[in-house]
Amino acid sequence: MPIWLQRQKYLIDFTLASLLRRRAKNLGLLLVYALIVFALASVMLYTHALRHEAAHVLAGAPEIVLQRMVAGRHDLIGEEHIARIGQVRGVQTKAGRLWGYFYDPAVKANYTLMVPPDREIAPGDAIIGAGIARTRGLSAGDYLTLRGSDGKAHTLRVAGLLDARSELVSSDLVLVAEPFFRAFFGIPAGQYTDVALRVRNAQEVRKVAEKLTLLLPDTRPILRDEVLRTYDAIFNWRQGVVAVLLLGAILAFVVFAWDKASGLSAEERREIGILKAIGWETSDVIRMKFWEGAIVSLTAFLLGYLAAYAHVFLADAALFEPVLKGWAVLYPRFALVPTVDGLQLATLFFFTVFPYTVATIVPIWRAAITDPDTVMR
Amino acid sequence: MIELVDVRKAFNQGRPNEFWAIRGVSLTVDANRVTVLKGPSGSGKTTLLSMIGCLSRPTAGRILFETQLLSGLPERFLTAVRRGTFGFIFQQFNLIKGVTVLENVMLPAYPLGGPRRRLEARAHDLLAQFGLAAKAGYRVEWLSGGEAQRTAICRALVNDPRVLVADEPTANLDTQLSRDFMGIVGDLRAAGKTVLLSSHDPEVYDSPVVDRVVEMRDGRLAGG
Numbered sequence: 001m002p003i004w005l006q007r008q009k010y011l012i013d014f015t016l017a018s019l020l021r022r023r024a025k026n027l028g029l030l031l032v033y034a035l036i037v038f039a040l041a042s043v044m045l046y047t048h049a050l051r052h053e054a055a056h057v058l059a060g061a062p063e064i065v066l067q068r069m070v071a072g073r074h075d076l077i078g079e080e081h082i083a084r085i086g087q088v089r090g091v092q093t094k095a096g097r098l099w100g101y102f103y104d105p106a107v108k109a110n111y112t113l114m115v116p117p118d119r120e121i122a123p124g125d126a127i128i129g130a131g132i133a134r135t136r137g138l139s140a141g142d143y144l145t146l147r148g149s150d151g152k153a154h155t156l157r158v159a160g161l162l163d164a165r166s167e168l169v170s171s172d173l174v175l176v177a178e179p180f181f182r183a184f185f186g187i188p189a190g191q192y193t194d195v196a197l198r199v200r201n202a203q204e205v206r207k208v209a210e211k212l213t214l215l216l217p218d219t220r221p222i223l224r225d226e227v228l229r230t231y232d233a234i235f236n237w238r239q240g241v242v243a244v245l246l247l248g249a250i251l252a253f254v255v256f257a258w259d260k261a262s263g264l265s266a267e268e269r270r271e272i273g274i275l276k277a278i279g280w281e282t283s284d285v286i287r288m289k290f291w292e293g294a295i296v297s298l299t300a301f302l303l304g305y306l307a308a309y310a311h312v313f314l315a316d317a318a319l320f321e322p323v324l325k326g327w328a329v330l331y332p333r334f335a336l337v338p339t340v341d342g343l344q345l346a347t348l349f350f351f352t353v354f355p356y357t358v359a360t361i362v363p364i365w366r367a368a369i370t371d372p373d374t375v376m377r
Numbered sequence: 378m379i380e381l382v383d384v385r386k387a388f389n390q391g392r393p394n395e396f397w398a399i400r401g402v403s404l405t406v407d408a409n410r411v412t413v414l415k416g417p418s419g420s421g422k423t424t425l426l427s428m429i430g431c432l433s434r435p436t437a438g439r440i441l442f443e444t445q446l447l448s449g450l451p452e453r454f455l456t457a458v459r460r461g462t463f464g465f466i467f468q469q470f471n472l473i474k475g476v477t478v479l480e481n482v483m484l485p486a487y488p489l490g491g492p493r494r495r496l497e498a499r500a501h502d503l504l505a506q507f508g509l510a511a512k513a514g515y516r517v518e519w520l521s522g523g524e525a526q527r528t529a530i531c532r533a534l535v536n537d538p539r540v541l542v543a544d545e546p547t548a549n550l551d552t553q554l555s556r557d558f559m560g561i562v563g564d565l566r567a568a569g570k571t572v573l574l575s576s577h578d579p580e581v582y583d584s585p586v587v588d589r590v591v592e593m594r595d596g597r598l599a600g601g
Contacts, residue, residue: 010488021475274472
């Protein structure tokens with residue numbers, strides 16, 4: 001083993017032995033430190049995974065959704081509008097969509113009723129999301145009764161449940177047949193909620209949206225990228241809320257850690273004097289303290305981050321779920337796909353490991369440059 | 378072996394509380410001999426020892442180890458000389474509490490970065506030589522005064538220094554332990570070490586193993 005490496009090994013061995021001398025104090029510090037990293041990393045991992053999931057889900061969404069606006073309010077869009085879209089070059093497919101929100105006072109939750117474009121549903125049947133099934137206690141073969149726009153009760157037979165894997169986006173969904181939907185919401189034939197457009201070339205999406213605005217001035221195009229940005233903003237905001245809540249705890253820890261790391265006891269000063277007197281260089285003492293700071297902060301970082309990873313991806317972020325996820329009644333149950341953002345990891349690492357290590361070294365510098373003959377007195 | 382030429386040492390120089398601890402000492406310490414600096418408290422023994430052992434530098438004068446001028450060396454080189462040439466036994470023993478006897482003995486060798494197995498073998502040999510083999514895994518605060526001092530001697534010897542420096546080594550020992558210590562000093566001389574002690578204990582300066590007693594008073598050699 002090279003001498004330099006062996007020296008570092010000796011220093012680390014001695015540092016560990018030194019740390020174990022004040023076992024309770026150092027373990028306490030390590031635990032609090034790891035807890036702070038755990039809380040911050042949990043929020044970061046969770047919001048990042050949610051954003052990632054949202055992006056993944058939206059990858060299959062249409063590039064543009066066109067809504068008709070009446071006096072700034074979303075209104076139904078007619079077939080004549082859809083026909084005119086055909087004149088815009090670059091639009092690959094266009095399809096009117098039928099969907100609408102429904103507030104169910106029985107469970108105080110909002111459902112999304114929708115006519116699926118890609119599957120046939122028998123009139124009077126419904127396929128429901130897992131969240132609704134849980135909240136209303138429904139399973140296949142049961143009946144779901146909802147009050148329609150005509151004031152009458154409409155009964156649907158639950159033909160099946162949506163796949164639990166898509167629960168993040170399908171938790172509140174009720175898929176119904178087109179005739180039922182039109183009757184339930186009172187939407188005449190030829191009218192749609194909005195129009196989904198596929199654009200062949202991703203570079204042309206903005207241009208197509210521009211043309212649509214000119215061609216149909218009473219409509220508003222919503223781009224998939226804009227939806228993604230909105231999700232980003234929402235999750236960033238929620239992450240911020242939690243970070244603010246954690247700020248008090250973080251500040252308390254910073255004060256505690258700074259005091260612990262930067263304050264040198266008389267005993268520690270004496271030991272530095274002894275080490276220098278028996279032949280340690282100033283740089284050896286500083287390196288030893290560097291290792292002390294690095295070992296404590298790195299261990300805390302690793303423990304905290306691994307615990308956060310397990311918390312988010314194995315325990316479904318049980319502690320922060322209500323704040324970060326944001327749904328009210330129909331909480332989707334889903335396992336997030338584990339993803340780690342390198343930049344986020346690096347940022348957390350920098351703001352937790354680096355300051356503590358520096359706080360450990362700075363006061364040692366002053367103590368370590370004193371003359372070693374002080375131990376003779 | 379060690380030559381001091383008109384060595385002077387001031388503390389707080391240039392301030393109102395300036396104090397000259399050593400006021401012009403010229404001395405030659407012979408190799409493979411036991412030399413004792415004798416004198417009352419405040420006579421400058423410890424200050425002189427710390428300068429000879431490269432723990433501090435003189436304000437004026439020269440200190441030579443064989444042909445090498447020590448008094449002008451920068452700190453880094455001074456530390457290297459201290460580590461390789463001198464072994465220290467302090468009055469309070471100055472062992473690091475909370476770590477084992479073995480680790481305390483090995484500490485001066487850590488900056489050298491030698492193989493761990495060889496270092497451990499050397500430390501175990503020394504502990505066995507001084508009757509501490511069974512205590513290697515003990516924490517130093519569990520040791521008696523005599524055991525703590527022998528641990529300090531092992532630590533001083535771990536880098537195999539040519540000169541052993543001991544400052545008031547018997548100050549915390551009873552008469553029997555003091556005699557035992559001087560017995561060890563005799564053995565070290567027999568093993569070819571140069572030993573430099575400071576003491577005002579008759580058990581030390583009257584011991585038959587001592588070759589030369591240098592008396593100090595008020596920062597000067599008595600009669601000098």
